[in-house]
Amino acid sequence: GENVEQHPSTLSVQEGDSAVIKCTYSDSASNYFPWYKQELGKGPQLIIDIRSNVGEKKDQRIAVTLNKTAKHFSLHITETQPEDSAVYFCAASGTNFGNEKLTFGTGTRLTIIP
Amino acid sequence: DSGVTQTPKHLITATGQRVTLRCSPRSGDLSVYWYQQSLDQGLQFLIQYYNGEERAKGNILERFSAQQFPDLHSELNLSSLELGDSALYFCASSIIATGELFFGEGSRLTVL
Numbered sequence: 378g379e380n381v382e383q384h385p386s387t388l389s390v391q392e393g394d395s396a397v398i399k400c401t402y403s404d405s406a407s408n409y410f411p412w413y414k415q416e417l418g419k420g421p422q423l424i425i426d427i428r429s430n431v432g433e434k435k436d437q438r439i440a441v442t443l444n445k446t447a448k449h450f451s452l453h454i455t456e457t458q459p460e461d462s463a464v465y466f467c468a469a470s471g472t473n474f475g476n477e478k479l480t481f482g483t484g485t486r487l488t489i490i491p
Numbered sequence: 492d493s494g495v496t497q498t499p500k501h502l503i504t505a506t507g508q509r510v511t512l513r514c515s516p517r518s519g520d521l522s523v524y525w526y527q528q529s530l531d532q533g534l535q536f537l538i539q540y541y542n543g544e545e546r547a548k549g550n551i552l553e554r555f556s557a558q559q560f561p562d563l564h565s566e567l568n569l570s571s572l573e574l575g576d577s578a579l580y581f582c583a584s585s586i587i588a589t590g591e592l593f594f595g596e597g598s599r600l601t602v603l
Contacts (some may be wrong), residue, residue, distance in 0.1 A: 420594030426591075480536075
């Protein structure tokens, strides 16, 4: 089955700086890569996703890049703000298989230092 | 607010006991998923129901079972509890079997 590795497990950045979280996946058939943000005491929430037919997707201060050859994808947050502090999870699946095949990484705890 | 409601939010029980976690999906969502999140672990998929029928099983123990009722709410039953079952249990829902998952706030289970 799919295996998703996520690094780093913790990340601290100064407010206003950029943060990058990286994930690798094992199944070359995977073609859907969402990122979820989990704030303290809440459930994960989708913040951005990318499909394998594109290499990059951007939404305001958040961007995701995908390298299918190397089987890795990354989350980039620019101009970080205190409200970006949370745990971020990457995930991978083959969309044809549905959400039950969505495999999550182990999470990155991001702390923004004011 | 995701629209997914989970109860109870916190539960403390003893080894060997049985508990039931409840989930009400977003209005109109037919798919319900259960995930387990242990300390420093990612989200482990347990089981999925679609419109009342079991659709997929993940790493769910035989001591655990679930069902989805005609009104689409779901229950996760955990029995013969062990210390290692202490975790956050999340329910998520989606309109169809693919696409964005909407998570509840979780039920934190502590087994003493």
